Amino acid sequence: KAGVTQTPRYLIKTRGQQVTLSCSPISGHRSVSWYQQTPGQGLQFLFEYFSETQRNKGNFPGRFSGRQFSNSRSEMNVSTLELGDSALYLCASSRLPGQNYNEQFFGPGTRLTVL
């Protein structure tokens, strides 16, 4: 079956702009999490959505937001972009707890460059 997909794969924006990234989870997976990866800070958790509700949130400013749709697809939005937002943004999906709960698979990521 298809893996986690993320669009776009690459994005270049300028400071002050906003950006929307999209993530489609594996079929049957209802939880979607977002991570930011930078050389300086490593991999940091942004937020997690399940059944269209944000269940968990990392330590990021309010400029970072997200949502999940009824088909489990998720989007994250970053407003008023700063140079430090340049990063690889990774999305991960997983099933409900229970069967095969060890699954937590990542998409290929969106590489955002802010100029």
Added chain:
Amino acid sequence: AQKITQTQPGMFVQEKEAVTLDCTYDTSDPSYGLFWYKQPSSGEMIFLIYQGSYDQQNATEGRYSLNFQKARKSANLVISASQLGDSAMYFCAMREANFGNEKLTFGTGTRLTIIP
């Protein structure tokens, strides 16, 4: 306090040798899961292996095995018979309270280079 510690920033290993990547973790939660991911230069995080805190046996997946020592809070990844394609960054991650929480906390990673 750092929850996941990977003390080896980089390793060089001869092809076909076995390699052990270290990972220690810190949690007071009795229920947790430990993951290892491989990240090639393309950036995608590839799931390798999982160990649940209540699992009695060490996890194995093909050439990958996890040396889980619960009392020492250690979850080292062992790759047998290394291949050139194993060259990548490797991340250890933990998910606390298995149910209802999907947040992964990652270590800083180990860059593994396989030498022909």
